Amino acid sequence: MKRIKDDLDRTIKKILKEDPSFKEELNKAERAWNIAFQIIDLREKAGLTQRQLADLVGTKQSNIARLESADYTGYTLKTLEKVTRALKSRLEIRIVPAGTRSLAHQ
Amino acid sequence: MKRIKDDLDRTIKKILKEDPSFKEELNKAERAWNIAFQIIDLREKAGLTQRQLADLVGTKQSNIARLESADYTGYTLKTLEKVTRALKSRLEIRIVPAGTRSLAHQ
DNA sequence: ATCAATTATATCAAATTTGATATGTAAATC
DNA sequence: GATTTACATATCAAATTTGATATAATTGAT
Numbered sequence: 001m002k003r004i005k006d007d008l009d010r011t012i013k014k015i016l017k018e019d020p021s022f023k024e025e026l027n028k029a030e031r032a033w034n035i036a037f038q039i040i041d042l043r044e045k046a047g048l049t050q051r052q053l054a055d056l057v058g059t060k061q062s063n064i065a066r067l068e069s070a071d072y073t074g075y076t077l078k079t080l081e082k083v084t085r086a087l088k089s090r091l092e093i094r095i096v097p098a099g100t101r102s103l104a105h106q
Numbered sequence: 107m108k109r110i111k112d113d114l115d116r117t118i119k120k121i122l123k124e125d126p127s128f129k130e131e132l133n134k135a136e137r138a139w140n141i142a143f144q145i146i147d148l149r150e151k152a153g154l155t156q157r158q159l160a161d162l163v164g165t166k167q168s169n170i171a172r173l174e175s176a177d178y179t180g181y182t183l184k185t186l187e188k189v190t191r192a193l194k195s196r197l198e199i200r201i202v203p204a205g206t207r208s209l210a211h212q
Numbered sequence: 213a214t215c216a217a218t219t220a221t222a223t224c225a226a227a228t229t230t231g232a233t234a235t236g237t238a239a240a241t242c
Numbered sequence: 243g244a245t246t247t248a249c250a251t252a253t254c255a256a257a258t259t260t261g262a263t264a265t266a267a268t269t270g271a272t
Contacts, residue, residue: 035183038201050219060262065220074259075183076228077141084201094198095144095190155248166232171250180229182258 035075036068042087043068056086141181142174148193149174162192 043053043064050064057064059082066072067083077093084091149159149170156170163170165188172178173189183197190197 035199035201038199042201042203049217051217059260061219062221062263063261065218066260069220073184076259077181077183077186078179078228079260080183080199080201087201088204089201090204092198092200092202093141093144093186094200095141095148095186095193095195096198097148098194098196156250157248165230167249168233168251169231172230175250182229184258185230 034070035080036070036072039064039083039087040068042089046087053083053086057082140176141186142176142178145170145189145193146174148195152193159189159192163188 043050046053048056049061050068051061054061054064064083067075067079077091081091149156152159154162155167156174157167160167160170170189173181173185183199187197
């Protein structure tokens with residue numbers, strides 16, 4: 001099960017790199033619910049390597065890799081905020097009542 | 107410093123209970139950036155006590171109280187998701203590049 | 213194909229968060 | 243003012259996450 005998700009995520013990552021036109025579409029869907037992808041996206045847009053981001057955050061490359069791994073769920077708000085700050089961004093957390101239309105549609 | 111924030115938060119909570127008209131205004135501003143207030147708001151709208159929510163989540167009242175305390179910063183995404191589910195809501199996490207207009211304006 | 217750079221995975225101690233119990237405080241009702 | 247109910251605070255062990263090191267795997271360039 002975890003296996004399947006991993007393979008899917010890996011495949012998606014591959015496709016994203018090969019087919020840029022497909023990228024746009026997937027980004028909106030995937031990255032909306034996947035924190036890892038949000039971090040990867042912002043880091044790449046900032047032109048940073050994992051090591052460079054790690055330095056900015058004050059940690060190690062392997063830890064950034066962990067945060068960016070497809071199935072990681074152990075996030076702490078504190079670490080998310082550290083990474084977020086390093087990426088010159090801000091963290092928005094909303095607890096949205098069921099049935100409410102998501103505002104993440106940009 | 108932490109003292110001041112605590113007092114302010116306490117005062118705001120008091121006012122919120124006494125003056126319902128002021129409540130609406132503050133809710134939008136405060137609870138937008140404060141997770142604790144978001145949880146309190148949803149729990150109260152669901153008509154639940156801390157103990158009842160704790161039962162739904164599968165934990166104890168004191169732990170819910172901790173999550174709802176003004177200066178708590180130790181949130182884990184896993185616990186936030188548990189609480190969120192119990193409140194029949196979903197958790198939205200967005201890492202927003204600086205300068206981007208917030209979508210939280212409802 | 214080799215080499216260098218980047219990213220992924222494994223492991224483990226240290227730090228942090230969670231869950232639980234106990235107890236304190238506040239407000240409302242009787 | 244005693245009781246009850248709801249919420250707040252303190253504490254500590256257990257569970258989880260983080261940071262760090264080591265190393266494997268992947269990618270890109272020559």
